[in-house]
Amino acid sequence: MGIGAYLVVSTLLFAIGAFGFLARRNAILMLICIELMLNAVNLSLVAFNAFQPGGSLNGAVFSLMVMAIAAAEATVGLALVIAIIRTRQTAEVDEYDDLKE
Amino acid sequence: MQREPPTLDITGVLFVVLAIGVLGGGIAVVTLRNIIHSAVAMMVCFGSLAGMYVLLGAPIVAAAQVLIYLGAISVLILFAIMLTQAGDANLPAPFHQQGPFALGIAIVISALVGWAALSTDWRLAAEAVAVNLEALATALFDEYALPFEIISLLLLAAIIGAIFLARRPEEDERAN
Numbered sequence: 001m002g003i004g005a006y007l008v009v010s011t012l013l014f015a016i017g018a019f020g021f022l023a024r025r026n027a028i029l030m031l032i033c034i035e036l037m038l039n040a041v042n043l044s045l046v047a048f049n050a051f052q053p054g055g056s057l058n059g060a061v062f063s064l065m066v067m068a069i070a071a072a073e074a075t076v077g078l079a080l081v082i083a084i085i086r087t088r089q090t091a092e093v094d095e096y097d098d099l100k101e
Numbered sequence: 102m103q104r105e106p107p108t109l110d111i112t113g114v115l116f117v118v119l120a121i122g123v124l125g126g127g128i129a130v131v132t133l134r135n136i137i138h139s140a141v142a143m144m145v146c147f148g149s150l151a152g153m154y155v156l157l158g159a160p161i162v163a164a165a166q167v168l169i170y171l172g173a174i175s176v177l178i179l180f181a182i183m184l185t186q187a188g189d190a191n192l193p194a195p196f197h198q199q200g201p202f203a204l205g206i207a208i209v210i211s212a213l214v215g216w217a218a219l220s221t222d223w224r225l226a227a228e229a230v231a232v233n234l235e236a237l238a239t240a241l242f243d244e245y246a247l248p249f250e251i252i253s254l255l256l257l258a259a260i261i262g263a264i265f266l267a268r269r270p271e272e273d274e275r276a277n
Contacts, residue, residue: 002227003223004219005116005120006153006157006220007110007218007219007221008215008218008243009120009123009124009153010211010216011175011210011211011215011218012124012211012215012229013123013124013125013146014210014211014214015207015208015210015211015214016124016127016128016131016207017131017207018203018206018207018210019131019203019204019207020130020131022197022199022202022207023197023199023200023203023204024131024195024196024197025193025194025196025197026136028136028178028181028185029130029131029136029139029180031130031178032130032139032140032143032178033104033130033131033201034225035143035170035174036127036130036143036146038162038215039146039147039150039170040163042150042166043123043150043153043154046154046157046159046162047157048225049157049159049232050157050158050159050229050230050231050232050260051223051225051226051229051230052225052226053225053226055230055236057232057233057236057237057240060159060161060162060232060237061240061241061245062152063159063162063236064161064162064165064241064249065245065252067165067166067169067170068169068252068255068256069252069255070169070170070174071169071173071174071256071259072255072256072258072259073259073260074177074178075177075260075262075263076259076262076263076266077160078177078178078181078263078267079156079187079262079263079264079266079267080177080266081181082181082184082185082266082267083264083266083267085185086269091186092193094197
């Protein structure tokens with residue numbers, strides 16, 4: 001398989017994640033969609049790393065760093081979501097409208 | 102895109118199966134009504150991605166994917182769902198009113214990026230080259246030593262921040 005096939009899968013996964021982030025109402029599902037988008041970028045990083053001829057390892061190192069950042073992001077994001085859900089008793093983001101009123 | 106070889110090799114079959122796992126899992130994540138089902142579909146998607154990393158000759162990245170995403174983040178998300186969802190008796194509508202608009206944005210993103218990715222002459226090798234594990238370890242602890250240490254600090258800050266944020270407010274009042 002050439003790099004084009006991997007890039008197409010990566011692009012489609014990113015678009016799916018972007019759609020879910022914009023369209024879904026559940027706060028936890030929005031975080032899952034952010035993880036999908038980060039994974040899509042990781043796939044393209046690893047694919048470029050595998051197909052580039054020089055033997056440089058930047059792509060693999062970057063993907064490992066992105067995974068560590070994603071873990072930190074998921075931890076803090078889920079803690080925030082749990083705190084919000086505890087005070088508002090709902091996970092639907094369009095009901096968080098205090099500032100609008 | 103590269104032209105398909107006339108003889109169907111095992112890598113191509115594996116790639117198609119894994120791509121179906123990744124994209125099918127992703128679509129299931131954003132369309133399923135019950136969020137627990139979405140989380141399980143997310144695990145399918147991440148597992149297929151780990152297989153794809155093995156296919157790309159980066160088994161160390163695949164191992165990190167299994168450990169971090171399948172092991173840690175999935176369990177974290179399942180725990181968060183368990184702590185917050187009351188029950189699946191009456192599930193609310195899954196999509197905003199802006200759903201069609203979001204679908205349009207997703208189609209535009211995939212069309213633009215896909216066109217850019219496929220029409221560019223990348224001047225890359227035709228076959229994937231496996232990652233040299235020893236070289237990767239050396240790079241991680243030599244060239245990238247400073248980012249590596251900064252990430253350890255970031256993870257510590259994230260852990261402390263998460264504990265502070267998710268703490269119950271009653272404990273605060275009891276301390277005062």
